[in-house]
Amino acid sequence: MKDGISLPQTVKIAGHDFKIRYPYIFREAVDLWGQCDHGIKEIRIASIDGSGQERAASGVYVTLIHELLHAIDQSTGQRVFTDESKVVAFSEMIYQVLTDNGWLKVDYPKMA
């Protein structure tokens, strides 16, 4: 696990406790970075990309936000996000607002 990335182990969404599994290894699809299993209330986040490299901290957080949006969308039954590109855009922008306003501190590795 990369220094500075510490994700909570559970998150409550609506009345449900979702387990957050990080780091998660996607054996079935190496290009998968995150997944929300609404049936068993589990959010899975990869720490490595498809080529086996450690993912950037920012990417891990964006993926977590992305999967939270899916979980919220499914829990409410609203289906607000009718296409994946909207989830991608909102997760990137929510991450930007949280970090640039100092609400989410992300420790990036120091440059040598």
Ligand SMILES: [Zn+2]
């Ligand atoms: Zn998605």
